[in-house]
Amino acid sequence: MKSKSQLGRFLRTRRAQLQPSDVGLPEFDERRRVPGLRRDELARLAGVSESYYTRLEQGLSRGASTEVLDALARALRLDETEHRHLHDLADVGRRGGNDRTRKPPAPEGITETTRQLIDAFGDTPVIVLGRRSDVLAWNRTGHALFAGHLDPKSPQDPAQRPNTARLVFRDAHTRELYEDWPKKARDAVGRLRLAVGRYPDDPLLAALIGELVMHSPEFTDLWSAHRVRAWDTAAYRMRHPLVGPMDVTQQAMPVPNEQGQRLVAVTAMAGSASQTALTLLAQITTPDGHTRPATDNPSTLSECL
Structure with missing residues (x-):
């Protein structure tokens, strides 16, 4: 995955998603040859020459300054996450490094300190994800919530x-x-997009994206939109096969001193049926990750809810 080509694609998709009226430009009854803004319109908004912007979009200019990138971000109406992603994509070009001299990211794993952090969450479902969204660790309720069908x-x-x-x-x-x-799918793709900007030399990340493009048309459509999604807080309605529907919040936080790792904790509103469902899930999950037989459960689902 070449950062300069990713940068050009990101700029093109963002330009195509803006109409002249979105940025205060007059619209005439002319037939536009391209969707969204033209290159000359975006260049004018950003205060750069059309020829320079064209070279940047085509991957022919590798020295975009911070000031130029900031101006493009403003012109494209990028949010904070998209703005950082733009800088990530351009970073390789600004460094002027040779792709063949950069080392791939080191193998991932969790430390004993991270394991202690997971244990501190008790029965709250927790998983630790790496830079490619690999599951590096989970506690028993995190496993039961997200992937109880897996080892x-x-x-x-x-x-x-x-x-x-x-x-x-x-x-x-x-x-x-x-x-x-679909919301979960968009979030997953948007976070992979962030990873590509930050770890362009990760061969396993490239292989994962290639696999998903090959096997999932839905992924391919979302990937081509170049949307990014921050690792922060997301609300979902989950339908768990053991404890039923629940409205939960998944909160992601960086793992200290571990580049690219995030701990995701799942909570529900205090006193709600969703919190009761999470509590029940913890009660019926044994330390080895399996489900207790119904006769051993302290209460039935109907009694808890």
Whole structure:
């Protein structure tokens, strides 16, 4: 994945999604040859020459300054996450480095400190994700909530680690888990887009994207839109096969001193049926990640809800 080509594609898709009226330009009854803004219109808004912007979009200029990128971000009406992504995509060109001299990112894993952090969350469902959205670790309720059908020990083996983006697009259980699956799919793709900007030399990331493009037309359509999504807070309605529907908040936070790793904790509103469902899920999940027989459960689902 070449950053300069990714930069050009990002600029083109963003330009195509803006109409002259969106940025205060007059519209005439002329037939426009391209959707959205023309190159000359965007260049004028950003205060750069059309020829320079054209070279940038075509990947022929590798020295875009911070000031130029900021001006383009303003002209394109980028939000904060998109603005940072633009800088990430242009960063390789500004460094002027040779693609062949940059080392791929190091293998990922969790430290004992991170394991202690996971344990501190108790029964709150928690997973730790790496830069490619691989599951590096989870607690028993995190496993039960997101992927109880998978081996609870799978994150310990790099070759077998679940990947949340792959699960969203290629796993029937995960597709059924989210009531608004298209929203979850957009979020998953947007976060992979961020990863491409930050880790353009990661061959496993490139392989993952190639796999998803090959096997999922839905992924391909979303990928071509070049949308990005921040790792922050997201609300979803989940339909769990054991405890039923629940409205939850998934909060992502960076793992200290671990580049690209994020801990995702799942909570529900205090006193709600959704919180009761999460509590029940913790009660019926054994330490080895399996479900207790119904006769061993402290209460039935109907009694808890």
